Amino acid sequence: MSAGPDISASPIPVRVARSRGAGEKVKTDLVNTTAFRLSVGYTLLVTLAVAVTLGSAYLLTQSLIADEVDLIIDTEMKGLNDKFTRSGLSGLTDEINLRIDSWGRVGAVYLLVDEHYDQIAGNVEQWPFKGMPVERRPEFTLSTIEPGRRSSHPVRAEVRTLPDGNRLLVGTDISQGQRFAEKFRVATLWGIGLSTLAAALAGFWFSFKLAHRVGDVTETCRRILAGDLGRRLPVAGARDEFDALAIQVNRVLDRLEDQTRTVRATFDSAAHDLRAPLHRLRTRMDALLLRSPSLEPAVHESVESALREVDRLQRTLAILLQIALAESGAPLAAPMAIDVGELADELVELFEPVARERGLTLSSTHSGDTTVHGNRQLLAQLMTNLIENALKYIPAGPGGRLELSAARLDRCVRFVASDNGPGIPPQDRERAVQPFARLAKGQETHTSGLGLSLVAAIARLHRARLALESNEPGLRVVVDLPLEQPD
Amino acid sequence: MHILLIEDDAEAAEFLVKGLRESGYEVSHAQDGREGVQRATEGQFDLVVTDRMLPHLDGLAIIQQMRQRSLSTPVLVLSALGTVDDRIRGLKAGGDDYLTKPFAFAELLARIEALLRRSSSGAEATRLKVSDLELDLLARRVVRGGREIELTARELKLLEFLMRRVGQVVTRTMLLEGVWDLHFDPQSNLIDVHISRLRHAVDKGSENPLIHTIRGSGYVLRPANT
Numbered sequence: 001m002s003a004g005p006d007i008s009a010s011p012i013p014v015r016v017a018r019s020r021g022a023g024e025k026v027k028t029d030l031v032n033t034t035a036f037r038l039s040v041g042y043t044l045l046v047t048l049a050v051a052v053t054l055g056s057a058y059l060l061t062q063s064l065i066a067d068e069v070d071l072i073i074d075t076e077m078k079g080l081n082d083k084f085t086r087s088g089l090s091g092l093t094d095e096i097n098l099r100i101d102s103w104g105r106v107g108a109v110y111l112l113v114d115e116h117y118d119q120i121a122g123n124v125e126q127w128p129f130k131g132m133p134v135e136r137r138p139e140f141t142l143s144t145i146e147p148g149r150r151s152s153h154p155v156r157a158e159v160r161t162l163p164d165g166n167r168l169l170v171g172t173d174i175s176q177g178q179r180f181a182e183k184f185r186v187a188t189l190w191g192i193g194l195s196t197l198a199a200a201l202a203g204f205w206f207s208f209k210l211a212h213r214v215g216d217v218t219e220t221c222r223r224i225l226a227g228d229l230g231r232r233l234p235v236a237g238a239r240d241e242f243d244a245l246a247i248q249v250n251r252v253l254d255r256l257e258d259q260t261r262t263v264r265a266t267f268d269s270a271a272h273d274l275r276a277p278l279h280r281l282r283t284r285m286d287a288l289l290l291r292s293p294s295l296e297p298a299v300h301e302s303v304e305s306a307l308r309e310v311d312r313l314q315r316t317l318a319i320l321l322q323i324a325l326a327e328s329g330a331p332l333a334a335p336m337a338i339d340v341g342e343l344a345d346e347l348v349e350l351f352e353p354v355a356r357e358r359g360l361t362l363s364s365t366h367s368g369d370t371t372v373h374g375n376r377q378l379l380a381q382l383m384t385n386l387i388e389n390a391l392k393y394i395p396a397g398p399g400g401r402l403e404l405s406a407a408r409l410d411r412c413v414r415f416v417a418s419d420n421g422p423g424i425p426p427q428d429r430e431r432a433v434q435p436f437a438r439l440a441k442g443q444e445t446h447t448s449g450l451g452l453s454l455v456a457a458i459a460r461l462h463r464a465r466l467a468l469e470s471n472e473p474g475l476r477v478v479v480d481l482p483l484e485q486p487d
Numbered sequence: 488m489h490i491l492l493i494e495d496d497a498e499a500a501e502f503l504v505k506g507l508r509e510s511g512y513e514v515s516h517a518q519d520g521r522e523g524v525q526r527a528t529e530g531q532f533d534l535v536v537t538d539r540m541l542p543h544l545d546g547l548a549i550i551q552q553m554r555q556r557s558l559s560t561p562v563l564v565l566s567a568l569g570t571v572d573d574r575i576r577g578l579k580a581g582g583d584d585y586l587t588k589p590f591a592f593a594e595l596l597a598r599i600e601a602l603l604r605r606s607s608s609g610a611e612a613t614r615l616k617v618s619d620l621e622l623d624l625l626a627r628r629v630v631r632g633g634r635e636i637e638l639t640a641r642e643l644k645l646l647e648f649l650m651r652r653v654g655q656v657v658t659r660t661m662l663l664e665g666v667w668d669l670h671f672d673p674q675s676n677l678i679d680v681h682i683s684r685l686r687h688a689v690d691k692g693s694e695n696p697l698i699h700t701i702r703g704s705g706y707v708l709r710p711a712n713t
Binding site: 268274275276281289307311322346353380381384 | 496498499503506509540567569570571572575587588590591592641667668669670671674676677680681703
């Protein structure tokens, strides 16, 4: 019961409210579906898993490459160190030159400098650091001029101070490894991106499909509630859990339709059986009046008054049948777009002369689009009953007043009939909507006591919320008619 | 004018047949749906009055069969159901009017007359004239004997309804249905008040009133001096 401001101050919530909103169109924004949330979660999980897998592979590969480079550097440094130990500086210089000129390994960098960092030997001219680097494996960039282009190479190195104070640098061009790592990284990122995309697409498709099928069910239920009892849930033939559900729900609907049909048939024959004798009675009296124009005036008058009673009985019967029909849960007949405010205007116009004769001021106001999905005849009957009640219960004479108003609220159209008559005491309000409830004791009016119960029945048929309140003084009847999208 | 009455309730039927004959109609009676559909589809009737619930074949089925055979004979449905959706079903099936049992014979008579006249009348005129009363629907102007009459939109509609049925008795229920589109009976004497207002506007000070009350039935608008 979230629609409209709740009027729970003092008025009683009449039982009409029980099925409030049951048939409103449920908006299924894809974003709000469970399937969508699940697939978003699933996408995130896939992304995380792929990122962890590829990321650790990347890090592992990178450290493997670095380890391999370090091993080579270590080995060479050890060899050159041994050479220095064995053959001194000249031996080391020769060895370095040899390694540079001969088939050495690709990308090898050697530099031997004195304590002023001036080159003694090597394939690099300048000491790349300021003094001795602190790191164990310093890295630097080497710019070379090869035929036609200038290029820079990242180099990973090890430096060592020889026992004679000279310094030896042994390094390896790691540009290839870095290029490889770079490619690996790009591939990793692409991998993560593509798998996220794939998971998201699959998830979106999945949630769309799910939302679609659930939406079918929702829409079908809405239509059934709106009176299309013959409608059934679609069975896709996929033999999945949705089909299983649809088949079961359809069985329930079959039974429901069956029951409704039985109720309708019972109702029809009851109406027929009640009206047929009434019809014969009326026919006989009609015949009597028509055939015997020479009836004694007294007899004529009493037959006519009996006829009036028959008509009253018929009206009461019609209202009772309408209430019974509403109670039976039968759907609203032929609903269509009805402007409640306009209808109130028309009825006020219809009743205004009669009301004026009784000294009652009738008026109507409306604001906003007050169109609802409903049955014009029944809504008119609802208003008529409220107006007739006011005519009946508000004492004749000037000052009496009944105002009808219709206003568009957030999720409903609120129709209010407020008068300044005697009102209904709070303890009687719930009873007032029951058939044949006579409230004001000893009141001698020709009321059938059905007026408000018919109002309640019609409100229920429209899934409206009905409340009887105090108008301080007087009676205020509030009918909140739910907005429903036309098909 | 030949009317076919399809009604299974013997007593009600007898009264209706008698009453209609006395009112100058030729009447044939069918007792159940099967006989009814057979005779109705022969097609020589000016009007069919059928009960809604009949043995063998439903009244609505009879109308459907008639309409399938392109018979445009007007049909008046009599129903003991009288619910809002039953009325809609009746009209949807192709019925032209719907009357809930029990009804006053005068009501039936007025509706029969309206249906018979309707089927013979041509396109809707936009200027209506009865004696010295003129109604121009396009200009929304009413003139009686050269004197312009101010009417509300609803009064205009009411007058139009009566003028289009000049000489025919129009019941209160017919007016409620035709002018206000209300298909139920409010308890008050609403229509009488509206008619008396209209009468006051149209006939006031005239030696030849046009709007007359028919006791026990309703109202009629008649040309003066007839």
